[in-house]
Amino acid sequence: MITLRDGRNVQVQEYGDPAGSPALWFHGAMSSRLEGGFFDAAAHELGVRLVALDRPGVGGSDPLAGRSATDYALDATDVLDALGIDRAAVGGQSNGGMYAMAVASQIPDRVVRAVPYNPTTPVADRAAKAALSRGARMSYSVMARKPEMVTKQAVRSSTPGRLAAALARRTNPDMRLLDDPATAAAWAANTGEVLKQLDSGYLAGEIDLAVGRWGFDHRAVQVPVVLVSGEKDGGLGYAKVWANELPDGRLVVVPHGHIGMLDPAVAHRIVELLAGRP
Numbered sequence: 001m002i003t004l005r006d007g008r009n010v011q012v013q014e015y016g017d018p019a020g021s022p023a024l025w026f027h028g029a030m031s032s033r034l035e036g037g038f039f040d041a042a043a044h045e046l047g048v049r050l051v052a053l054d055r056p057g058v059g060g061s062d063p064l065a066g067r068s069a070t071d072y073a074l075d076a077t078d079v080l081d082a083l084g085i086d087r088a089a090v091g092g093q094s095n096g097g098m099y100a101m102a103v104a105s106q107i108p109d110r111v112v113r114a115v116p117y118n119p120t121t122p123v124a125d126r127a128a129k130a131a132l133s134r135g136a137r138m139s140y141s142v143m144a145r146k147p148e149m150v151t152k153q154a155v156r157s158s159t160p161g162r163l164a165a166a167l168a169r170r171t172n173p174d175m176r177l178l179d180d181p182a183t184a185a186a187w188a189a190n191t192g193e194v195l196k197q198l199d200s201g202y203l204a205g206e207i208d209l210a211v212g213r214w215g216f217d218h219r220a221v222q223v224p225v226v227l228v229s230g231e232k233d234g235g236l237g238y239a240k241v242w243a244n245e246l247p248d249g250r251l252v253v254v255p256h257g258h259i260g261m262l263d264p265a266v267a268h269r270i271v272e273l274l275a276g277r278p
Helices: 033-046 072-082 095-106 126-130 134-145 147-157 162-171 181-192 194-200 202-211 236-245 264-274
Strands: 012-016 021-026 048-053 088-093 111-117 225-230 249-254
Touching: 012 033, 021 033, 021 072, 021 095, 033 048, 033 181, 033 264, 048 072, 048 264, 072 095, 088 095, 088 264, 095 111, 095 202, 111 264, 126 134, 126 236, 134 147, 134 202, 147 194, 147 202, 181 194, 194 202, 225 236, 225 264, 236 249, 249 264
Parallel strands: 021 048, 021 088, 088 111, 111 225, 225 249
Antiparallel strands: 012 048
C-alpha cells in the first residue's frame, strides 16, 4: 500500500524480476492489479519489474470522485517516487491502455515507452470512432447512452449464470482461454477485486472516461508507443490508423481478442515490448 501526496492509499503488486527494468501496468475496467499476474512468468524470464496498480475504488485503493485520465499521471508519479524508480515503461489493457497513453502524455520525462494493449478507442473523436467496426461503434454508443445498464452487465459478467456463460462461449473469442481451471480461478480473483468497493463509483467513472474526451491529444504522445491489438479485438480498426498518426508509433497484432493476454504466448510478447525488445 502506497500513500499518495493527497493522502489517498493505492494498492500495488509487483511481479517479475525485482531487479529488472521497471514497468507500470494499468488494468482494464473490470479488472485489478492482479491482472499483472498473467505476465509474471514472462517478466521473470525477460528481466522486467512489473508494478501493477489498483485504480481508485478497486481492491484496497481509496476511491476518488471526479477523477480524470490525465490526473492519473500524479498517481503514477507518486508510485514511481515511492518505489525509487526514475523512469519506466507504461502499459495497460483496455481502459488501462487509455491511462498508459495519458501518463505518457503528461510525464514524458518519466516514461521510457508506452505499450497500450487493446486500448480503449477515443470515440469522442469522430474520426477515430469511424475507423471501428460497426459492432464496436454500437458497443461504445450503448456505453454512452445507457451507462447504468452497462455497469450492471459488467458486474453480472464476473459471475455469469449458465445461459450467459454458454452465450459468451459462442460469441467471445477468448472464452476458451478460461478452460484451464487455474487460469479461470486467477481471472475470477482478479475481477473480484472490483466487487470489493461496488459503491465507490469506480465503474461508472470508467465508462464516463471511456466515452468522453480524454483531456490530451491522443495523436501527439511524444514517447515511443507500441500499440498492441488482438487480431479479433474490436479496436483493431482504429489501432491500425492510430499507430501511423503518432510521432513514434507502431502496431503489433497478436492472437485472440480483448483479454488474449490470458494466453502465455501473448503475455510474453507484451512483456517483450515493455522491455523494449523488437
